[in-house]
Amino acid sequence: MKVLIMGCGRVGAHLASLLETAGHEVTVLDVDPSGFGKLPLTFRGNALLGDGTDEDSLRRAGIEEMDAFIALTECDNTNIMAAQIAKSVFNVRKAVCRVYDPTREELYREMGLDTFCPTALMAESVVKRL
Amino acid sequence: MYIVIVGAGNVGYHLAKAVLSKGHEVLLIDRDAAILGRIEDELGSIGLEGDACEANTLEEAGTARADLFVAVTEQDADNLVACQIAKHRFKVPRTVARITDLKNEPLFKKLGVDVTVSSTILILQYIESQTSKPPFLTRLAVLKGSDREIVDVRIPPTSAVVGKKIRDISLPQNSLIILLIRRDERIQLPTSTTALEAGDRVVVVGDRSSEAGLHQALAGS
Numbered sequence: 001m002k003v004l005i006m007g008c009g010r011v012g013a014h015l016a017s018l019l020e021t022a023g024h025e026v027t028v029l030d031v032d033p034s035g036f037g038k039l040p041l042t043f044r045g046n047a048l049l050g051d052g053t054d055e056d057s058l059r060r061a062g063i064e065e066m067d068a069f070i071a072l073t074e075c076d077n078t079n080i081m082a083a084q085i086a087k088s089v090f091n092v093r094k095a096v097c098r099v100y101d102p103t104r105e106e107l108y109r110e111m112g113l114d115t116f117c118p119t120a121l122m123a124e125s126v127v128k129r130l
Numbered sequence: 131m132y133i134v135i136v137g138a139g140n141v142g143y144h145l146a147k148a149v150l151s152k153g154h155e156v157l158l159i160d161r162d163a164a165i166l167g168r169i170e171d172e173l174g175s176i177g178l179e180g181d182a183c184e185a186n187t188l189e190e191a192g193t194a195r196a197d198l199f200v201a202v203t204e205q206d207a208d209n210l211v212a213c214q215i216a217k218h219r220f221k222v223p224r225t226v227a228r229i230t231d232l233k234n235e236p237l238f239k240k241l242g243v244d245v246t247v248s249s250t251i252l253i254l255q256y257i258e259s260q261t262s263k264p265p266f267l268t269r270l271a272v273l274k275g276s277d278r279e280i281v282d283v284r285i286p287p288t289s290a291v292v293g294k295k296i297r298d299i300s301l302p303q304n305s306l307i308i309l310l311i312r313r314d315e316r317i318q319l320p321t322s323t324t325a326l327e328a329g330d331r332v333v334v335v336g337d338r339s340s341e342a343g344l345h346q347a348l349a350g351s
Contacts, residue, residue, distance in 0.1 A: 077207040103185040
């Protein structure tokens with residue numbers, strides 16, 4: 001599967017490495033190249049500079065050939081906008097986006113976006129440990 | 131009208147001031163309490179501190195009874211999300227987003243924002259109007275609640291319709307010439323036997339999607 005990851009922070013870099021190990025073809029996109037240092041030295045995929053809320057940047061990153069798009073920047077609204085572009089402009093089959101704000105996450109899930117909320121997941125996992 | 135404005139920067143501040151003076155009820159939302167404080171010193175208590183992309187803030191703002199929701203922060207993504215939440219969660223009938231990236235105009239419409247406003251686009255249009263020859267087609271109005279528009283079309287001298295009668299011109303479907311402005315500015319009501327001349331302007335009602343067809347029909351040589 002061809003996967004485009006927007007946002008090369010800890011989660012983005014780790015996910016890129018996991019997916020690549022599992023045999024997928026991974027491209028990473030970030031507005032700041034400093035995050036690319038978090039990728040493992042063995043990473044063979046593309047690491048590109050670009051803004052995932054910009055259609056031209058997404059096109060340059062090859063979004064038209066991607067099977068999945070994952071939005072993992074630190075900013076909820078950037079992720080939401082980018083995932084909607086991937087879905088409604090480029091018809092990417094699977095567009096996943098991270099939303100820290102639980103109510104916003106719930107609303108966009110209702111609106112048909114494939115969202116997940118680290119805040120809620122983390123809280124649940126802590127509750128389970130008690 | 132009750133108008134919720136998001137973003138108390140220059141645009142938000144002047145907009146709030148202007149609509150207040152027209153007698154509307156206004157609430158201005160911003161994350162920056164200091165900026166809101168300065169504005170409230172001048173305009174009274176119209177501010178709400180908070181993140182307009184959080185449902186709680188919009189709840190507190192009484193967004194559900196807003197007639198108009200206007201997001202004018204500097205960030206296109208923030209304006210998009212605030213408008214989408216206002217629309218989907220609070221059922222605001224009209225949402226307006228400020229955009230800075232031209233490409234976001236069609237995108238935001240597709241994603242449910244009712245109106246986009248961009249100073250970039252306005253200035254660009256002005257520059258184009260100053261630098262290019264008179265445009266073939268000028269949009270005069272978009273008919274409310276439909277996909278029809280009224281346009282002003284200039285007939286170029288090279289056009290195949292020069293000298294032709296209106297009944298012999300095949301226009302796109304649903305298009306109708308409603309007024310004729312001759313080169314010397316005389317205004318005429320066109321009939322089927324009126325012949326078009328080079329430099330005439332015709333006012334046409336038609337589908338918004340037919341602009342290219344109209345160009346083909348009236349400017350094609």
